[in-house]
Amino acid sequence: MGQKRVKVAVDAMGGDYAPVEIVKGAVQAARRGGVEIILVGPLARLEEELASYDWKGLPIKLHDAPQFIRDGEPPAVALRAKPNASVMVAARLVREGEADAALSMGHTGAVMIAARWAFGNIEGVERPVGGGVPFGLAPRTVVLDLGPNVDCKPRQFVQFAALGVAYARCLLGIAEPRVGLLSNGTEEGKGNRQTREAYKLLRRSGLNFVGNVEGWDIFAERADVIVCDGFVGNVVLKFSEGLGAALANWLGEKLAGLLPSGEREGLVSELRGLMEVEERIGGGPLLGVKGVMIAGHGRSKAPAVEKAIQQAKLAVESHLIEAIEAEWHKVRQAIRN
Template sequence: MTIILDAMGSDKYPDPEILGAIEAVKVLDEPIILVGNEEIIRPKLEQLSPGNSLISIVHAPEVVEMWDKPVESARSKPNNSMAIGVQLVKEGQGDAFVTAGNTGGAMFNALRVLGRIKGVQRPALTALFPTQKDKCIVLDIGANADCRPDFLLQFAIMGNIYAQHILNIEKPRVGLLSNGEEAGKGNELVKETYKLLEKSSLNFIGNIEGKELFGGEADVVVTDGFTGNILTKGSEAVAKLITDTLKAELMRSFSTKMGALLAKPAFAKVKGLVDPSEVGAAPLLGIDGLVFVGHGRSDAHAITSALLLANNAIKNNLLEHLRTDIANNLSIRKGLFR
């Protein structure tokens, strides 16, 4: 198994990518290809891990920056690290592509080079949220700001497959994010999507609010990319506010510092739950290839986590399951269940 890593994706590229790849190969003992400016990457790699035979470099002279517009950058920078990275997957030189770069750029290049799985209308960016019980898959979290009900139905199907084969949940509970639990609550998109999910063969449990999501009442939660992105960023901000405030309060005096020391294992567990770097990246489900997008602020640990997640998806044949299950469950013509 080989993973292709965009070495020019994160805000502080290529240092987090190089360090993350070095740690990942220690765990995986599988090759990783760094794609990016070789003149910058090679000296750093040789200094940090000289002679590492599991990490190789493919030169890509151009970079899609965070502020770049996806279509324009693809035209003006055809040899960017994202484009070359997904092309390597297309050619069979890698089994998955990981980037911490521009989400729109990753989406555009993945669609342009790899295309969609047959029957999928829109790919969805997918996140794992911590809950009181375990984890919950939420999609879409930013790939599609404007959605139709049939898009959300497909997101639910793909999230269901991901929960089955990555989280090992036999019959995932699928919920629809809304402003109320009752069937009639929500905007028109939610109301129409509810009808489709209700008719599907999924284990649909109805509308859920944020409290049910974080309470662990659902395994898969579906929403449009605009709402999902706000939910994700808002949750991350609240988690950071709580942990930063708690840390500041615990460091105020000698007695609180002693209390913090005694409670260190509990705090470490909480940090692990709310730290995005523990998951590392979100898969773009629906792309006809394994593509994972991490946060621009990713550090080395986040990159390592993203690479481990990609490796897990490869080992569990996620792409083949998506292809097969979507073909079995979707009407390609209408995007509805047969």
């Protein structure tokens, strides 16, 4: 008997290049094997896109969702007006047991709302968090939050740490992840009021807390899980992406005339890829909700979509949600004492 396929509900209408690149990436993932794809979106649009592929023998199903979130629509308002939007339907399929995981490259706010509505939060987790491994130069360093939670209370940093530890164990295979608190210095008294209070809680958490870390420590492997609020995390993420693009452009100019164009473009592309996340891993799970929802980058094209589907498969097969619940339960008990 073959291994059971993981069923992934894919929001075909989410992202800058939807549905063209989403469908293309889903077909590639189906061909790779190990997953069953449920493409969610307006049926006529899905059939139109799939007409370009020989997909009839592939593990792909279509699920009609007549509505979707358009660019510029406020997600909370749009989702109230469109209960059958593709991202909501994809999450609903997981809640109803028709899929094991959902995936969307759409607006992060809409993805978060859909996941919280469909799954609910893990008990005691106040805010789900968006995080993962954002930097190719630090391929085993988890950073969270990366955007959704810009104002955080000290205890929420501890929640982020517990979620990140479970992620590092399940998806990266790190047995005892080290936790660092991103700050403006390594000394215990550094940081603002929130991070100083978070430091005290993290020290009591029972996690493998190594103290404050600075920005350069992200790339120095001083910690496996680095926690910060979403404001800081998103600034770090966007700065890194911008720096990667600037360095790639600079390198291309310096190497012009020194190397053949193909070799030069390969080096420039490799450098750019090391500083960006979407082409490497495609997306990451929203942590803290009671179901697997992968949120991808809006600029994702087919290779990133395929990799995000593989992330969904790995999250399901590694029992990520159960691991998060167990880790958070231990930490919650520790900081109560």
